[in-house]
Amino acid sequence: MPVSARASLDRRRFLAASAGAALTAAALPGCAASVDSGGGSGGGGKTLTVMTLTDEWDAKTKRSIEKTLNVTLRVITYDVTKLNAMLAGKNPPDVVRGIGATDTPYFAVRGLMTDLDPYLAKSEVLKASDLAPANDVWRFDGRKQGAGPRYGLARDYSQDCLFWYRADLFEEAGLDLPSETEPLSCDEWLDLGKRLTTRRLGKVKVYGLNATGMGVFSQLMWMTASAGGSLFAHDMASVDFSSPEARKALTWYLDYARADIGPNLVNPNPDGWDGPTYQANRMAMSCNGHWFGGTIAGDARLAKVSRLAPAPQLGGHRVSPCFGGTGFWIPKDAKNKDAAWKLFEWYFAGRPAKDRVDYGWGMPSLNSLRTELPVDTPLQKQAYAVQEKELPYFSVLPVSPYAQTDALNAVLSKVLPGAIKSGTSAGKIADALNSRMNQQLARGKELVG
Template sequence: MPSSARGSLDRRRFLAASAGAALTAAALPGCAASVESGSGSGGGGKTLTVMTVGEEWDAKTRKSIEKTLGVTLRLITYDVTKLNALLASKNPPDVVRGVGATDTPYFAARGLMTDLDPYIAKSKVLKASDLAPANDVWRFDGEKQGSGPRYGLAKDYSQDCMFWYRADMFEEAGLELPSETEPLSMDEWLDLGQRLTKRRLGKVKVYGMDATGMGVLSQLMWMTASAGGRLFADDLATVDFSSPEALKALRWYVDYTKANVGPSVANPNPDGWDGPTYQADRMAMACNGHWFGSVIAGDPKLAEASRFAPAPQLGNHRVSPCFGGTGFWIPRDAKNKDAAWRLFELHFGGRPAEARVAAGWGLPPLNSLRSKLPRDTALQKQAYAVQEKELPYFSVLPVSPYAQADALNGILSKVLPGATKSGTSVGKIADALNSRMNEQLARGKELVG
């Protein structure tokens, strides 16, 4: 699922991380059209350069932002290669869209992000006491993620290892529906995936499940934590897939891949991501967080058949992390920081934020907006109830600052397909991953110093 090159955001990774922003036009008729890059038409003051995606704001919202802030928005398409070049030249955008859970350690460790704490301390709109815990993915204290200064804010978030399922497919297969409060074990989940998979002439017609979620690295981190271990060392400078807990997680993913019951690095989904597949009745369970409910809600028949469930667990340590937390950050060398912060206050605490939460695109970044989560339909009520019970198990699982997540996912994408097809032992797969990833991390650590 993830691209091996950080230079191109793979469609599935971006859409999952964005909590549905790019899905709006396709999934909900009459909603936002693509935003045209270039100079905006409103505002008589400064030009505020934002590196983001075409679907961040529709034309009406964009004009409203420009009028409210008295700026002209100049939108440039997100491209990490271009971003790195602009950062290196000390001429970066004023605001950058990013995935807090994976971007923060990398950029913060290199001193490329602006500390937002002084702005938050003075803000009457975005108060530290009102920030949802998921915003902690944007914190980095110089050694680990989840504490220290805030370098960005999430526009929305989900607990990304929860899953949606088709109750009609469960009933057709004579299977009991998953509990809304007690998580399945990973083995139970895989067994259900095998029972729900439909094949024709040896080919999968209906996937029983998709367990890839926000990428294989994230899934392996989550499962290892559930088993009572951790994938990264305390100093985040190395990985260890050979620990008992990580081996257990790796073995589960290899078994899932070999079972061919859902998309994997060895057999990617031709659709590119879960949305079209689930909507076309070709997937029974999809590992996506709360935001995916708005993909489902556009089809009344699909909404009636769908349910939300807690994140399955590999062990007895129940964890339900966020691996997205997509939002904005301000580069250290940005030229218009005050105007950028005013955009933050509007985007995260103003009408755009209220509209996002009312539409159901994930959980809001502010606790004060939680009451605006939609609970009108049966689907929304069920998802809200399940989500409320899941919140206590939220956690931040730190990633290393020494390599970008896509680079590590790229190693998994290179090693796992051939290893699973050739029957390589899990122990040898772990050794190969340790060798390649730790080499990558060591090079990154030298650069950070």
């Protein structure tokens, strides 16, 4: 499989695997054991154990890592249940793949992550001053995400509420193309989605809009922030969907889902994610960040008609967050931290980092590499220009350390489908969500102590 193809699957498969493990991080019930992909065969005296995707590196790359770092590389397939068991037994992997935006507070507040600041201070190739602001999703000051020590680094990132659209479908519908500099309001976005949706025999033929490509809870956090509020209380120990700002965001999602113009919790996308649907001319707008351009670029026909647009806004506070920031972290009880850091330097600042930029998948983790993003085609030039103007509006949207976002998404998946179908009011839905999520958060806080 070519590297670019692996990259397109990489992000989605990992997010899907994490979502499938929804409640297992809080408790450790029986779950399928992970598969050990085997050790290396040419390394040095130390074994470097990395928990990541099965195909993170091919055999040739593994041998190169072993030779470069003078280690024997052992790769364990990521499995959250096995990870928690290893962490509890104080025998964790040396390096763990994770999603910075959602994992950092949960693991950091439990004292399970290594502070990387001392390593950054000594490194000659990785400098804190060169880290893109999106790396701040890997910071946690003991109470809130986005400040304090750095516990991991992002391999790349996107501001995930920018959206891609099909200019040809806009033109067929007689609609003006979105601005490349001024964000749509979420109401304008929803209206466009309704106009772009086409149906046949009562079923959707072409989705007008997928507004929740990175998960419903994250989208509701973003919309609430744009309206000037926060889903989480100041101490991150509770949510409040009843606030005016959160109610506005929840009402927007209910309108979107009930209009049935795109994948939602009642009618999920049978393709599993937007890539195949968008490529098959069955989606007019897809809410995914810069990284999604890698899915589009390989198809000349699709690239010709695709454009990137700024993140829409629900209110007057322009916010354009990152919901991923996927990368690596080092457990506090890791046995080979120095070797793990050498892997970090190679992976985040060496040839792999430069290769990722060349492929055009997402924004580079280092500011110094941003100018290396490909701008050879009209698609790449347009996307780069939009992304550059969007950068000032990035900010970390902190998540609670007391429950994983997957678990909160699981609550949404239980409550919303029936409520959407029955026409239940936003107020009653907010009460149900507050009750269920706050019970979960309270249990998590009690366990942390």
